[in-house]
C-alpha cells in the first residue's frame with residue numbers, strides 16, 4: 001500500500017519548487033510565491049479524481065475527520081456511529097469535538113453491519129461513519145438508505161481505500177463527506193496530510209475556515225480577514241502538499257500494481273477450502289491495498305498468522321490482537337482515560353463498553369488475517385510469496 005515505496009524525481013521536483021520560492025505556507029504571500037499554490041493544485045486534482053465538487057486539504061486524516069464533523073455542525077452530545085474495527089482516529093476525531101462515539105459491530109465486509117447500525121440509532125444520533133478498512137468498503141447503499149430514513153449524515157472514512165469505488169463512484173464521494181489520509185504508510189502520501197471531499201459548498205466553506213483559525217479567507221490581506229466562528233489550525237504545509245501533487249498523478253499506476261499483486265496472491269489461495277475471502281459488497285471495487293481472508297476458527301487464524309510470520313511472510317496482520325485497530329485493546333476509550341475532564345455529555349452518554357456484546361465482530365475479526373500488498377515487490381517475490389502462503393495456510397483446517 002505505501003506510496004513511500006515509490007518516491008522519485010517527480011516528488012523531488014515538486015518539493016524543490018516550494019523550497020525555491022521559499023513560501024512554505026499555503027495561504028497568502030502572493031507576491032513571493034512565484035505562482036506556486038501546491039495545496040490548491042492538489043485540491044483541484046483530488047476534486048477531479050474523486051468526482052467531487054470540493055476538496056479541503058488538512059494536516060492529517062485524523063484532522064480530516066475532525067474538520068469534516070465540525071464543518072457539518074456536529075458537536076457536544078451528538079452521537080456518531082462507528083465500527084469496532086477501525087483505526088483509533090475514528091473515536092479521537094469524534095471526542096475532539098465533544099461528540100460521542102457509538103461503537104457497533106462489523107460483518108463479513110469487515111466494516112459496519114447495516115443491521116447493527118440501525119439498532120444503534122437514538123434521538124441523539126447525527127452521523128454514520130463507515131470506515132473502509134483495508135481497501136474495501138461498507139455496504140454503502142444500505143447505509144445511505146438508513147441515513148436518508150433517519151435524516152443522518154453519511155461520512156466515509158476512506159483513508160485506507162483511496163481509489164476504490166462503489167456503484168461507479170470513487171470511495172469517499174458516495175456519502176455527504178469523505179475523508180482521506182496521506183500519512184506516510186497510506187497508498188499515496190504527503191508525509192503527513194489529509195483531505196475532505198464533499199459536494200456541499202457550505203461544508204467546504206466551513207472546513208476551509210475551521211481548519212485555519214476561523215479565518216474567512218476573503219481578499220489577500222490575511223490581517224484584514226474576519227472570523228465568522230472559532231477554529232483551529234489543521235493546515236497542511238506547501239511542502240507536504242507538493243509531495244501529494246506528485247503522488248496523485250501516480251495513484252492509478254499504484255492501484256494497477258496493487259491489483260496485479262493482490263490477484264496473484266488471491267489466485268494462489270482460492271483453491272484452499274479452509275480459506276474464504278472478505279465479502280466485497282455488490283457494486284464495489286477494492287483498491288487492493290490488502291488481501292483479507294478468514295480461517296475456519298479463531299484458534300486456527302491465530303496459529304496460521306504465527307506460522308506465516310515464521311515462514312518469513314511479513315506484513316500480515318492479525319487485527320484481533322492489535323493495539324490500534326480493534327476495540328478490545330482500546331482501554332483508554334472504554335475507561336475514559338482523558339488528560340483533562342471529558343465533556344459531561346460524553347461522560348453521560350458513552351456506553352459502558354466493558355458490558356457491550358461485540359461477539360459478532362469477534363467472530364469475524366478473530367478469524368481474519370490481512371496481508372498488506374506492497375508496490376515494490378518484484379514478480380518473483382510475489383510468485384514466491386503466493387506459493388509459500390498457500391503451503392503454510394493449507395495446514396490449518
Ligand SMILES: *Cc1c(COP(=O)(O)O)cnc(C)c1O
Nearest residue numbers: 060061062087089159160181183
Ligand atoms: C490512517 C488512518 C486514519 C488517520 O490518518 P492520519 O493521517 O494518520 O491521521 C484514519 N482512519 C483510518 C482508517 C486510517 O487508516
